[in-house]
Amino acid sequence: MLYKVIHIGQSIKELVDQKEITIERICNFLNKDEEFVNNVYESKSIDTDILLRWSKLLEYDFFRLYSSHLILYAPPSAVNKPQTKSDKAPQFRKNIYTQEIKDFILKKITSGEMTQADVIKEYSIPKSTLHRWLQKTQQ
Missing domain, CATH: 1.10.260 (434 Repressor (Amino-terminal Domain))
Structure with missing residues:
Protein backbone atom coordinates (compact mmCIF):
# COMPACT_ATOMS: atom_id res chain seq x y z
CA MET A 1 0.00 0.00 0.00
CA LEU A 72 6.65 8.44 6.52
CA TYR A 73 5.92 11.88 5.13
CA ALA A 74 5.57 14.42 7.94
CA PRO A 75 8.54 16.76 8.28
CA PRO A 76 10.73 16.05 11.29
CA SER A 77 10.07 18.22 14.31
CA ALA A 78 12.64 20.60 15.71
CA VAL A 79 15.20 18.75 17.84
CA ASN A 80 15.45 21.16 20.76
CA LYS A 81 11.97 22.60 20.67
CA PRO A 82 11.07 23.88 24.14
CA GLN A 83 7.92 22.34 25.57
CA THR A 84 5.44 24.75 27.08
CA LYS A 85 3.31 23.86 30.07
CA SER A 86 0.16 24.93 28.25
CA ASP A 87 0.42 21.95 25.88
CA LYS A 88 -2.60 19.77 26.61
CA ALA A 89 -1.92 17.18 23.91
CA PRO A 90 -0.01 14.04 24.94
CA GLN A 91 3.65 14.00 23.97
CA PHE A 92 5.02 10.84 22.39
CA ARG A 93 8.67 10.06 22.91
CA LYS A 94 9.30 8.08 19.74
CA ASN A 95 7.63 6.91 16.58
CA ILE A 96 5.98 3.53 16.59
CA TYR A 97 6.67 1.78 13.33
CA THR A 98 4.03 -0.72 12.26
CA GLN A 99 4.96 -3.90 10.41
CA GLU A 100 3.50 -2.39 7.23
CA ILE A 101 5.86 0.59 7.56
CA LYS A 102 8.83 -1.70 8.13
CA ASP A 103 7.91 -3.83 5.12
CA PHE A 104 7.45 -0.73 2.97
CA ILE A 105 10.89 0.63 3.91
CA LEU A 106 12.67 -2.73 3.60
CA LYS A 107 11.08 -3.31 0.18
CA LYS A 108 12.48 0.02 -1.02
CA ILE A 109 15.97 -1.02 0.11
CA THR A 110 15.90 -4.60 -1.18
CA SER A 111 14.50 -3.56 -4.56
CA GLY A 112 17.32 -1.04 -4.93
CA GLU A 113 14.87 1.84 -5.22
CA MET A 114 16.53 3.56 -2.26
CA THR A 115 19.78 3.11 -0.34
CA GLN A 116 19.97 2.93 3.43
CA ALA A 117 21.27 6.49 3.49
CA ASP A 118 18.36 7.65 1.33
CA VAL A 119 15.85 6.04 3.70
CA ILE A 120 17.49 7.59 6.75
CA LYS A 121 17.46 11.02 5.14
CA GLU A 122 13.98 10.85 3.55
CA TYR A 123 12.02 9.27 6.42
CA SER A 124 14.15 10.34 9.44
CA ILE A 125 14.50 6.76 10.62
CA PRO A 126 17.44 6.32 13.00
CA LYS A 127 20.36 4.39 11.54
CA SER A 128 20.36 1.91 14.43
CA THR A 129 16.65 1.21 13.97
CA LEU A 130 17.05 0.58 10.26
CA HIS A 131 20.06 -1.65 10.93
CA ARG A 132 18.02 -3.74 13.41
CA TRP A 133 15.22 -4.18 10.85
CA LEU A 134 17.70 -5.34 8.24
CA GLN A 135 19.34 -7.79 10.66
CA LYS A 136 15.96 -9.31 11.57
CA THR A 137 15.03 -9.84 7.92
CA GLN A 138 18.35 -11.58 7.22
CA GLN A 139 17.80 -14.16 9.98
Missing part, protein backbone atom coordinates in the same frame (compact mmCIF):
# COMPACT_ATOMS: atom_id res chain seq x y z
CA LEU A 2 1.26 3.45 -0.88
CA TYR A 3 0.77 5.77 2.09
CA LYS A 4 1.58 9.04 0.32
CA VAL A 5 -1.89 9.47 -1.21
CA ILE A 6 -4.81 8.15 0.81
CA HIS A 7 -8.24 7.70 -0.79
CA ILE A 8 -10.16 6.29 2.15
CA GLY A 9 -13.27 5.44 0.11
CA GLN A 10 -11.29 3.19 -2.23
CA SER A 11 -9.61 1.50 0.74
CA ILE A 12 -12.97 0.82 2.36
CA LYS A 13 -14.45 -0.50 -0.91
CA GLU A 14 -11.49 -2.85 -1.44
CA LEU A 15 -11.85 -4.31 2.04
CA VAL A 16 -15.64 -4.67 1.69
CA ASP A 17 -15.12 -6.56 -1.58
CA GLN A 18 -12.38 -8.70 -0.06
CA LYS A 19 -14.52 -9.63 2.96
CA GLU A 20 -17.63 -10.02 0.75
CA ILE A 21 -19.88 -8.02 3.08
CA THR A 22 -23.36 -7.39 1.71
CA ILE A 23 -24.69 -3.88 1.22
CA GLU A 24 -27.66 -4.74 3.47
CA ARG A 25 -25.37 -5.58 6.38
CA ILE A 26 -23.40 -2.38 5.84
CA CYS A 27 -26.55 -0.24 5.72
CA ASN A 28 -27.92 -1.88 8.87
CA PHE A 29 -24.65 -1.49 10.78
CA LEU A 30 -24.13 2.15 9.79
CA ASN A 31 -27.85 2.96 9.95
CA LYS A 32 -27.53 4.64 6.54
CA ASP A 33 -28.94 4.05 3.07
CA GLU A 34 -27.25 2.51 0.03
CA GLU A 35 -26.67 5.93 -1.56
CA PHE A 36 -24.67 7.04 1.49
CA VAL A 37 -22.49 3.92 1.29
CA ASN A 38 -21.79 4.51 -2.41
CA ASN A 39 -20.89 8.14 -1.65
CA VAL A 40 -18.39 6.94 0.96
CA TYR A 41 -16.74 4.69 -1.63
CA GLU A 42 -16.21 7.73 -3.87
CA SER A 43 -15.03 10.04 -1.07
CA LYS A 44 -11.36 10.89 -0.60
CA SER A 45 -12.06 11.67 3.08
CA ILE A 46 -14.90 11.02 5.52
CA ASP A 47 -15.97 12.06 9.01
CA THR A 48 -13.96 10.39 11.78
CA ASP A 49 -17.07 9.06 13.51
CA ILE A 50 -18.12 7.30 10.30
CA LEU A 51 -14.56 6.05 9.78
CA LEU A 52 -14.58 4.59 13.28
CA ARG A 53 -17.81 2.73 12.51
CA TRP A 54 -16.34 1.38 9.25
CA SER A 55 -13.27 0.25 11.21
CA LYS A 56 -15.46 -1.68 13.62
CA LEU A 57 -17.56 -3.21 10.85
CA LEU A 58 -14.59 -4.32 8.77
CA GLU A 59 -12.35 -5.11 11.77
CA TYR A 60 -9.57 -2.97 10.34
CA ASP A 61 -7.90 0.15 11.74
CA PHE A 62 -8.31 2.69 8.92
CA PHE A 63 -6.77 5.37 11.13
CA ARG A 64 -3.48 3.49 10.84
CA LEU A 65 -3.30 4.57 7.19
CA TYR A 66 -3.10 8.17 8.35
CA SER A 67 -0.62 7.36 11.13
CA SER A 68 1.58 5.60 8.61
CA HIS A 69 1.41 8.63 6.34
CA LEU A 70 2.52 10.88 9.20
CA ILE A 71 5.42 8.62 10.10
Whole structure:
Protein backbone atom coordinates (compact mmCIF):
# COMPACT_ATOMS: atom_id res chain seq x y z
CA MET A 1 0.00 0.00 0.00
CA LEU A 2 1.26 3.45 -0.88
CA TYR A 3 0.77 5.77 2.09
CA LYS A 4 1.58 9.04 0.32
CA VAL A 5 -1.89 9.47 -1.21
CA ILE A 6 -4.81 8.15 0.81
CA HIS A 7 -8.24 7.70 -0.79
CA ILE A 8 -10.16 6.29 2.15
CA GLY A 9 -13.27 5.44 0.11
CA GLN A 10 -11.29 3.19 -2.23
CA SER A 11 -9.61 1.50 0.74
CA ILE A 12 -12.97 0.82 2.36
CA LYS A 13 -14.45 -0.50 -0.91
CA GLU A 14 -11.49 -2.85 -1.44
CA LEU A 15 -11.85 -4.31 2.04
CA VAL A 16 -15.64 -4.67 1.69
CA ASP A 17 -15.12 -6.56 -1.58
CA GLN A 18 -12.38 -8.70 -0.06
CA LYS A 19 -14.52 -9.63 2.96
CA GLU A 20 -17.63 -10.02 0.75
CA ILE A 21 -19.88 -8.02 3.08
CA THR A 22 -23.36 -7.39 1.71
CA ILE A 23 -24.69 -3.88 1.22
CA GLU A 24 -27.66 -4.74 3.47
CA ARG A 25 -25.37 -5.58 6.38
CA ILE A 26 -23.40 -2.38 5.84
CA CYS A 27 -26.55 -0.24 5.72
CA ASN A 28 -27.92 -1.88 8.87
CA PHE A 29 -24.65 -1.49 10.78
CA LEU A 30 -24.13 2.15 9.79
CA ASN A 31 -27.85 2.96 9.95
CA LYS A 32 -27.53 4.64 6.54
CA ASP A 33 -28.94 4.05 3.07
CA GLU A 34 -27.25 2.51 0.03
CA GLU A 35 -26.67 5.93 -1.56
CA PHE A 36 -24.67 7.04 1.49
CA VAL A 37 -22.49 3.92 1.29
CA ASN A 38 -21.79 4.51 -2.41
CA ASN A 39 -20.89 8.14 -1.65
CA VAL A 40 -18.39 6.94 0.96
CA TYR A 41 -16.74 4.69 -1.63
CA GLU A 42 -16.21 7.73 -3.87
CA SER A 43 -15.03 10.04 -1.07
CA LYS A 44 -11.36 10.89 -0.60
CA SER A 45 -12.06 11.67 3.08
CA ILE A 46 -14.90 11.02 5.52
CA ASP A 47 -15.97 12.06 9.01
CA THR A 48 -13.96 10.39 11.78
CA ASP A 49 -17.07 9.06 13.51
CA ILE A 50 -18.12 7.30 10.30
CA LEU A 51 -14.56 6.05 9.78
CA LEU A 52 -14.58 4.59 13.28
CA ARG A 53 -17.81 2.73 12.51
CA TRP A 54 -16.34 1.38 9.25
CA SER A 55 -13.27 0.25 11.21
CA LYS A 56 -15.46 -1.68 13.62
CA LEU A 57 -17.56 -3.21 10.85
CA LEU A 58 -14.59 -4.32 8.77
CA GLU A 59 -12.35 -5.11 11.77
CA TYR A 60 -9.57 -2.97 10.34
CA ASP A 61 -7.90 0.15 11.74
CA PHE A 62 -8.31 2.69 8.92
CA PHE A 63 -6.77 5.37 11.13
CA ARG A 64 -3.48 3.49 10.84
CA LEU A 65 -3.30 4.57 7.19
CA TYR A 66 -3.10 8.17 8.35
CA SER A 67 -0.62 7.36 11.13
CA SER A 68 1.58 5.60 8.61
CA HIS A 69 1.41 8.63 6.34
CA LEU A 70 2.52 10.88 9.20
CA ILE A 71 5.42 8.62 10.10
CA LEU A 72 6.65 8.44 6.52
CA TYR A 73 5.92 11.88 5.13
CA ALA A 74 5.57 14.42 7.94
CA PRO A 75 8.54 16.76 8.28
CA PRO A 76 10.73 16.05 11.29
CA SER A 77 10.07 18.22 14.31
CA ALA A 78 12.64 20.60 15.71
CA VAL A 79 15.20 18.75 17.84
CA ASN A 80 15.45 21.16 20.76
CA LYS A 81 11.97 22.60 20.67
CA PRO A 82 11.07 23.88 24.14
CA GLN A 83 7.92 22.34 25.57
CA THR A 84 5.44 24.75 27.08
CA LYS A 85 3.31 23.86 30.07
CA SER A 86 0.16 24.93 28.25
CA ASP A 87 0.42 21.95 25.88
CA LYS A 88 -2.60 19.77 26.61
CA ALA A 89 -1.92 17.18 23.91
CA PRO A 90 -0.01 14.04 24.94
CA GLN A 91 3.65 14.00 23.97
CA PHE A 92 5.02 10.84 22.39
CA ARG A 93 8.67 10.06 22.91
CA LYS A 94 9.30 8.08 19.74
CA ASN A 95 7.63 6.91 16.58
CA ILE A 96 5.98 3.53 16.59
CA TYR A 97 6.67 1.78 13.33
CA THR A 98 4.03 -0.72 12.26
CA GLN A 99 4.96 -3.90 10.41
CA GLU A 100 3.50 -2.39 7.23
CA ILE A 101 5.86 0.59 7.56
CA LYS A 102 8.83 -1.70 8.13
CA ASP A 103 7.91 -3.83 5.12
CA PHE A 104 7.45 -0.73 2.97
CA ILE A 105 10.89 0.63 3.91
CA LEU A 106 12.67 -2.73 3.60
CA LYS A 107 11.08 -3.31 0.18
CA LYS A 108 12.48 0.02 -1.02
CA ILE A 109 15.97 -1.02 0.11
CA THR A 110 15.90 -4.60 -1.18
CA SER A 111 14.50 -3.56 -4.56
CA GLY A 112 17.32 -1.04 -4.93
CA GLU A 113 14.87 1.84 -5.22
CA MET A 114 16.53 3.56 -2.26
CA THR A 115 19.78 3.11 -0.34
CA GLN A 116 19.97 2.93 3.43
CA ALA A 117 21.27 6.49 3.49
CA ASP A 118 18.36 7.65 1.33
CA VAL A 119 15.85 6.04 3.70
CA ILE A 120 17.49 7.59 6.75
CA LYS A 121 17.46 11.02 5.14
CA GLU A 122 13.98 10.85 3.55
CA TYR A 123 12.02 9.27 6.42
CA SER A 124 14.15 10.34 9.44
CA ILE A 125 14.50 6.76 10.62
CA PRO A 126 17.44 6.32 13.00
CA LYS A 127 20.36 4.39 11.54
CA SER A 128 20.36 1.91 14.43
CA THR A 129 16.65 1.21 13.97
CA LEU A 130 17.05 0.58 10.26
CA HIS A 131 20.06 -1.65 10.93
CA ARG A 132 18.02 -3.74 13.41
CA TRP A 133 15.22 -4.18 10.85
CA LEU A 134 17.70 -5.34 8.24
CA GLN A 135 19.34 -7.79 10.66
CA LYS A 136 15.96 -9.31 11.57
CA THR A 137 15.03 -9.84 7.92
CA GLN A 138 18.35 -11.58 7.22
CA GLN A 139 17.80 -14.16 9.98
